[in-house]
Amino acid sequence: LREWRKENGVKETAAAEELGVGTATWGHWEEGVRFPSLKNLVALSRYTNIPIQHFFCPDRHRCPLRGETTCK
Numbered sequence: 001l002r003e004w005r006k007e008n009g010v011k012e013t014a015a016a017e018e019l020g021v022g023t024a025t026w027g028h029w030e031e032g033v034r035f036p037s038l039k040n041l042v043a044l045s046r047y048t049n050i051p052i053q054h055f056f057c058p059d060r061h062r063c064p065l066r067g068e069t070t071c072k
Contacts (some may be wrong), residue, residue, distance in 0.1 A: 001032040004048050019043050 016026035028034040044053045
C-alpha cells in the first residue's frame with residue numbers, strides 16, 4: 001500500500017479518509033501490523049485498482065499487480 005500511495009502521490013490522510021478509516025488504521029495496514037477486514041479489503045482493491053489476490057501473495061514482486069497471472 002505504501003508503494004502504491006507514493007507512486008500515485010496520495011497522502012496517507014487522504015487515502016484513509018477516502019476509505020473511511022483513521023490514519024492509524026491505514027498506517028497499520030501499510031506496516032503489516034493489521035490486515036483489513038473483508039469489507040475494507042474490497043474497498044482497498046476498488047480504490048487502488050490492486051487485485052484482491054495481490055494482498056495474499058507471499059512474493060509481492062511476482063503478483064498480478066506486476067503482470068503475473070497467479071501468485072507463486
